[in-house]
Amino acid sequence: MNFSSDIIQTTHYYLKFFVSSAEHYDELQSDSLDLFEYPLDYEIESYGDYFMDEEDSQEGKWYYTVVSKDYEFHNLEYEILEDLFMEDGLGDESGRVSQALTGFYYQLEDESLRLTGLLPNDNDGESQRMPPSRTPTGRLQVRNTEANTLIPVVGVKVKTRRLAKLGHGWTNGAGNYTVNKSYRYDVHYSVSFENQSGFKVWNTLLDINPRLLSENNNRQRAFVLDLFEAYFWD
Structure with a gap:
């Protein structure tokens, strides 16, 4: 099944929030956001690496995360870093996603990883089977x-x-x-x-x-x- 390029639209935002108090942090945590102290597009060369955002100060700290495009923002300072097209936003109103659409997304994802040099070495051949999805x-x-x-x-x-x-x-x-x-x-x-x-x-x-x-x-x-x-x- 072929899909139009129109299907590729923003589903999520990759952004950072400036957090200046425990209350601000709790506000974000109450939305079940996964907050990270380092940019998500940085490669972790070794575990235990330390990252300091140049814009951090004594007044607060930047936290990085991903939110859906319909996220209701708190009255906190934030900066959208990238628009994202993600699998989570592919479902219909009931949340169902067709197998064909999932396959299309995975092919698109793998090609993006290959072009950016981020595709794992054990899956860099065109004849390789698409790896299955597993839940940690x-x-x-x-x-x-x-x-x-x-x-x-x-x-x-x-x-x-x-x-x-x-x-x-x-x-x-x-x-x-x-x-x-x-x-x-x-x-x-x-x-x-x-x-x-x-x-x-x-x-x-x-x-x-x-x-x-x-x-x-x-x-x-x-x-x-x-x-x-x-x-x-x-």
């Missing part, structure tokens, strides 16, 4: 160094990102989580120490670099946080 799931734990036991991290936010596609999930009583987005390629993970009960450590975000864990034939990711380190638990 996993487990987050901390190590009790005295008892040498693992304790689940309960009710914290796990964030995933692939370029401007953002997702998140909350850990349950066992430390397990499932994020609200699916991806076809590897994602960047981070843990925000803010739980569903409202407790948070201001500006605390831990980037983690996972490896794959095979458990009961399910593809999952498992992390252990040891003091201020994050590493794969095998």
Whole structure:
């Protein structure tokens, strides 16, 4: 099935908000936005890299995120950086998306990644099959160094990102989580120490670099946080 180029329209905005108080931050969090302290179009060369926006000041800090085009903005300073055409905005009024339209979007996305040099190396051949979409799931734990036991991290936010596609999930009583987005390629993970009960450590975000864990034939990711380190638990 062929699609007209007219279908390619702005569905989302990539932007940044200037946050000058905890109240402003909470306003954005109440909209379930995934906020990042660094630009989403920057490549992370190594986990733990530090980014300082040149426009940050003692009065506040810029946070980067993606919102739908019909987002109702708060009375906060913001700057739209790019108009986006994203899969989330393809559905009809009931949210349904045809398989043909999804396939068209993925082909368009892969060609964009190829032209910009961002297509993963394992999918850079024209004969390669289009990778399936998967939903990140996993487990987050901390190590009790005295008892040498693992304790689940309960009710914290796990964030995933692939370029401007953002997702998140909350850990349950066992430390397990499932994020609200699916991806076809590897994602960047981070843990925000803010739980569903409202407790948070201001500006605390831990980037983690996972490896794959095979458990009961399910593809999952498992992390252990040891003091201020994050590493794969095998």
